[in-house]
Amino acid sequence: MRSLAVASPLPPAAAAVAARRRPRAASSFGREVGSQCWKYDLGQDRSLGGSLRPVSRKFAQTTFDKFAQTSSAISVEQDEVNTYLPKGDMWSVHKFGGTCMGTPQRIQSVADIVLGDSSERKLVIVSAMSKVTDMMYNLVHKAQSRDDSYTISLEEIFEKHMAAAKDLLDGEDLARFLSQLHSDVSNLRAMLRAIYIAGHATESFSDFVVGHGELWSAQMLSYAIKKSGAPCSWMDTREVLVVKPSGSNQVDPDYLESEKRLKKWFSRQPADIVVATGFIATTAENIPTTLKRDGSDFSAAIIGSLVRARQVTIWTDVDGVFSADPRKVSEAVILSTLSYQEAWEMSYFGANVLHPRTIIPVMKDNIPIVIRNMFNISAPGTMICRQPTNDNGDLDACVKSFATIDNLALVNVEGTGMAGVPGTSSAIFSAVKDVGANVIMISQASSEHSICFAVPEQEVAAVSAALHVRFREALAAGRLSKVEVINGCSILAAVGLRMASTPGVSAILFDALAKANINVRAIAQGCSEYNITVVLKQEDCVRALRAVHSRFFLSKTTLAVGIIGPGLIGGTLLNQLKDQASVLKENMNIDLRVIGITGSSRMLLSDTGIDLTQWKELLRKEGEPADLANFVRHLSDNHVFPNKVLVDCTADTSVASHYYDWLKKGIHVITPNKKANSGPLDRYLKLRTLQRASYTHYFYEATVGAGLPIISTLRGLLETGDKILRIEGIFSGTLSYIFNNFEGTKTFSNVVAEAKEAGYTEPDPRDDLSGTDVARKVIILARESGLRLELSNIPVKSLVPEALASCSSADEFMQKLPSFDEDWAKQRSEAEAAGEVLRYVGVVDAVNKEGQVELRRYKKDHPFAQLSGSDNIIAFTTSRYKEQPLIVRGPGAGAEVTAGGVFCDILRLASYLGAPS
Numbered sequence: 003m004r005s006l007a008v009a010s011p012l013p014p015a016a017a018a019v020a021a022r023r024r025p026r027a028a029s030s031f032g033r034e035v036g037s038q039c040w041k042y043d044l045g046q047d048r049s050l051g052g053s054l055r056p057v058s059r060k061f062a063q064t065t066f067d068k069f070a071q072t073s074s075a076i077s078v079e080q081d082e083v084n085t086y087l088p089k090g091d092m093w094s095v096h097k098f099g100g101t102c103m104g105t106p107q108r109i110q111s112v113a114d115i116v117l118g119d120s121s122e123r124k125l126v127i128v129s130a131m132s133k134v135t136d137m138m139y140n141l142v143h144k145a146q147s148r149d150d151s152y153t154i155s156l157e158e159i160f161e162k163h164m165a166a167a168k169d170l171l172d173g174e175d176l177a178r179f180l181s182q183l184h185s186d187v188s189n190l191r192a193m194l195r196a197i198y199i200a201g202h203a204t205e206s207f208s209d210f211v212v213g214h215g216e217l218w219s220a221q222m223l224s225y226a227i228k229k230s231g232a233p234c235s236w237m238d239t240r241e242v243l244v245v246k247p248s249g250s251n252q253v254d255p256d257y258l259e260s261e262k263r264l265k266k267w268f269s270r271q272p273a274d275i276v277v278a279t280g281f282i283a284t285t286a287e288n289i290p291t292t293l294k295r296d297g298s299d300f301s302a303a304i305i306g307s308l309v310r311a312r313q314v315t316i317w318t319d320v321d322g323v324f325s326a327d328p329r330k331v332s333e334a335v336i337l338s339t340l341s342y343q344e345a346w347e348m349s350y351f352g353a354n355v356l357h358p359r360t361i362i363p364v365m366k367d368n369i370p371i372v373i374r375n376m377f378n379i380s381a382p383g384t385m386i387c388r389q390p391t392n393d394n395g396d397l398d399a400c401v402k403s404f405a406t407i408d409n410l411a412l413v414n415v416e417g418t419g420m421a422g423v424p425g426t427s428s429a430i431f432s433a434v435k436d437v438g439a440n441v442i443m444i445s446q447a448s449s450e451h452s453i454c455f456a457v458p459e460q461e462v463a464a465v466s467a468a469l470h471v472r473f474r475e476a477l478a479a480g481r482l483s484k485v486e487v488i489n490g491c492s493i494l495a496a497v498g499l500r501m502a503s504t505p506g507v508s509a510i511l512f513d514a515l516a517k518a519n520i521n522v523r524a525i526a527q528g529c530s531e532y533n534i535t536v537v538l539k540q541e542d543c544v545r546a547l548r549a550v551h552s553r554f555f556l557s558k559t560t561l562a563v564g565i566i567g568p569g570l571i572g573g574t575l576l577n578q579l580k581d582q583a584s585v586l587k588e589n590m591n592i593d594l595r596v597i598g599i600t601g602s603s604r605m606l607l608s609d610t611g612i613d614l615t616q617w618k619e620l621l622r623k624e625g626e627p628a629d630l631a632n633f634v635r636h637l638s639d640n641h642v643f644p645n646k647v648l649v650d651c652t653a654d655t656s657v658a659s660h661y662y663d664w665l666k667k668g669i670h671v672i673t674p675n676k677k678a679n680s681g682p683l684d685r686y687l688k689l690r691t692l693q694r695a696s697y698t699h700y701f702y703e704a705t706v707g708a709g710l711p712i713i714s715t716l717r718g719l720l721e722t723g724d725k726i727l728r729i730e731g732i733f734s735g736t737l738s739y740i741f742n743n744f745e746g747t748k749t750f751s752n753v754v755a756e757a758k759e760a761g762y763t764e765p766d767p768r769d770d771l772s773g774t775d776v777a778r779k780v781i782i783l784a785r786e787s788g789l790r791l792e793l794s795n796i797p798v799k800s801l802v803p804e805a806l807a808s809c810s811s812a813d814e815f816m817q818k819l820p821s822f823d824e825d826w827a828k829q830r831s832e833a834e835a836a837g838e839v840l841r842y843v844g845v846v847d848a849v850n851k852e853g854q855v856e857l858r859r860y861k862k863d864h865p866f867a868q869l870s871g872s873d874n875i876i877a878f879t880t881s882r883y884k885e886q887p888l889i890v891r892g893p894g895a896g897a898e899v900t901a902g903g904v905f906c907d908i909l910r911l912a913s914y915l916g917a918p919s
């Protein structure tokens with residue numbers, strides 16, 4: 003809270019006025035006004051939240067006493083002893099915009115809010131009723147375009163205000179207002195007629211006409227407050243607020259002259275509640291003018307400064323200032339405090355906070371501005387004040403918000419002739435100034451070989467032309483190599499006062515961008531570090547915003563998921579995601595959204611996330627014909643989610659052939675499908691090279707041993723410097739199940755059917771029986787270990803009878819398989835007779851750089867003979883695990899374990915993207 007400045011004794015007349023007021027002030031929390039008794043108790047008034055009641059009753063009284071006995075902060079000249087400008091902490095300034103003043107009911111609510119503020123004195127700045135300013139400008143436009151309908155428009159404006167007044171007021175006040183309205187409208191009619199005849203309106207004519215919206219709304223509100231029992235005056239700010247034009251359609255307040263006039267005004271009407279017109283002002287020559295864009299906020303700030311208000315409250319229709327545009331970031335939060343500089347930066351970067359001009363008048367006196375929602379007065383709002391002290395030391399306290407500006411172009415002026423040549427940047431920017439373009443951001447590396455800057459896209463052609471003219475000779479001589487324009491850019495700015503003193507902020511920012519695969523074109527940060535600005539492609543902007551916002555504010559990792567192949571594994575995965583999603587969100591801050599599911603015939607798309615409790619039904623009923631290209635486009639075109647992953651749950655080679663393109667697009671890939679990693683070596687190497695060089699991830703743990711940690715174990719060994727000598731094991735869940743259960747009681751074909759039924763087999767069980775599936779796993783592990791092997795390098799012993807290899811379908815194969823049961827029974831009995839069991843094993847021989855896949859016989863006490871169910875067992879013999887191999891064993895096939903392995907990869911990805919571990 004500001005303390006009252008004490009400078010010189012109060013002039014006698016002012017002291018007399020103050021003394022006269024003291025008894026009233028002392029009883030102002032329960033005083034008689036006319037016949038009505040209105041009582042405000044600071045302690046009891048909960049309706050207005052904290053920020054409206056920053057002074058205690060005792061403080062208010064002490065302040066008032068100090069004021070009465072001493073002086074004001076601004077010295078009062080002797081010749082003004084008869085003027086009275088009460089100031090000090092008892093003034094509270096409120097500003098209500100057009101939306102707040104939109105209807106008679108709203109004007110009444112405004113009156114209630116004003117009356118509910120227990121401050122000593124209140125100055126209320128109002129805008130015109132909503133849309134009225136536009137209607138007024140339109141009137142002028144019509145009149146000067148000689149469009150007769152201006153008379154009808156004027157009538158509409160008249161009707162609107164008359165109806166509102168009739169709704170709101172009655173008796174003498176209504177009559178007084180209507181008579182003023184009549185008289186104003188007939189003056190306006192005459193004036194517009196003159197404009198019509200002249201076919202032209204000067205700026206001051208136009209400003210005079212337009213300002214009537216505020217004149218009427220201020221009067222209506224002041225009568226409404228009066229009607230509720232509180233004495234209230236209204237102020238035409240053209241009598242007090244003096245401004246001078248400052249170019250670029252802006253004005254500068256003349257504080258000294260305004261203060262003099264304000265004192266005079268108060269000497270005539272020393273009121274406790276004053277409703278003043280926003281937006282309008284006067285020049286020193288008494289010509290009506292306006293404060294231009296966002297004028298009413300500016301009025302409130304200037305007047306707040308003139309009366310040294312304890313607080314300026316800007317009432318609007320949002321709960322406060324958001325950490326990012328809530329239309330783009332649904333998780334944006336309301337900030338409780340902001341420093342002036344932060345608010346300033348944010349408004350510059352397009353956050354709809356306050357116009358930077360609005361902050362200057364209050365900033366010099368450290369007067370807090372509070373943004374509050376008049377439609378939700380229980381929300382405390384956002385306080386903009388001197389460096390807030392209640393920061394909690396978190397990252398969200400050092401980065402306050404993120405803002406963006408779209409439709410920019412980047413201009414890059416480059417050449418060796420720029421380095422060390424004084425005046426180059428001056429020449430560049432003077433050329434830019436000559437075409438009137440607005441430079442939004444500048445960046446120059448210290449090598450001085452290039453300067454790049456951002457301008458609005460619609461100004462870039464003129465800028466580029468001007469630079470080409472200005473640097474014609476330098477370009478011709480090769481001193482400058484190019485003047486390059488990059489269209490379609492946006493700026494993303496992180497704003498926060500404490501970024502300067504917090505190490506690592508930019509690292510986190512850029513890490514979040516990199517992980518969302520967003521390319522940064524240019525960077526700027528001043529040493530004040532109120533903001534870090536990056537230029538990126540406009541199409542990436544919302545995604546970038548969400549990525550950085552979630553990183554700083556929510557630590558939430560949002561991942562958009564596309565599932566390809568909702569068969570056994572894909573379907574089980576969807577169900578697991580459904581069951582676990584809320585736990586992940588709550589406990590791990592991971593927000594997984596499945597935004598697409600595609601099978602081979604139908605696909606289901608959603609922009610925000612499919613309801614997984616009924617995905618099957620939705621896919622059937624609301625799905626559209628499947629189209630993989632469109633499916634991928636749906637994912638990559640979604641600019642809302644920062645991170646995207648495609649999960650390929652098919653066994654399809656053609657789906658796998660797209661991984662490279664997807665990774666290139668920045669889409670992560672996760673799969674249990676072995677086709678990509680066991681396909682042609684050159685393709686595999688290309689894929690891995692791309693993935694290693696980018697921030698996109700490719701995980702495939704379930705391709706070997708399903709959910710068992712095989713790939714991750716192998717990687718762990720390799721990455722920590724262990725040397726793989728041999729990997730040997732039973733890699734097929736199907737074949738393991740078959741030989742574990744083919745014990746003489748069931749036929750071979752029966753056991754195969756059971757494995758298929760249990761979900762262990764490939765979509766076509768011949769892939770298992772042929773040994774191809776095992777060979778693929780051997781290849782995957784061999785390549786992971788650094789061997790450059792092709793599938794064709796692995797000799798495979800197929801268990802598929804030759805006669806059935808050419809069956810046209812898996813079903814046909816299964817039907818014909820029983821005719822070979824006898825052969826199998828024979829093989830089994832032979833092994834049994836020798837005290838052995840049949841096992842189908844795969845080997846990666848890293849020493850001899852080869853792989854093998856064989857049906858072998860093992861003694862019954864061998865570890866490979868001890869398995870049950872669909873168990874896999876994999877033994878890693880390495881430099882470290884030489885005497886005793888490292889063994890991983892457990893079910894290596896089946897829907898739940900495999901989907902669980904894929905799910906694990908999704909969480910691994912989330913953790914790589916920044917989710918907590």
Ligand SMILES: NC(=O)C1=CN([C@@H]2O[C@H](COP(=O)(O)OP(=O)(O)OC[C@H]3O[C@@H](n4cnc5c(N)ncnc54)[C@H](O)[C@@H]3O)[C@@H](O)[C@H]2O)C=CC1
Pocket residue numbers: 566567568569570571572600601602603630651652653654657674675676704705707708735761762763764765894895896897900
């Ligand atoms: N079943 C298991 O225990 C394990 C399976 N896997 C792998 O999981 C993958 C899936 O296996 P399952 O779910 O058992 O097979 P599945 O046949 O039940 O499911 C595959 C699904 O993919 C769909 N599909 C096929 N081609 C498609 C395309 N081009 N576009 C869109 N959808 C397409 C099919 O319509 C089917 O819905 C396979 O690659 C398999 O090798 C990996 C480890 C263990």
Ligand SMILES: N[C@@H](CC=O)C(=O)O
Pocket residue numbers: 704705706707708733734735736737762763764770775894895896
């Ligand atoms: N069909 C495969 C499934 C796992 O990859 C198997 O049986 O192991």
Ligand code: NA
Pocket residue numbers: 703704705706707708709710711712713903
């Ligand atoms: Na695995």
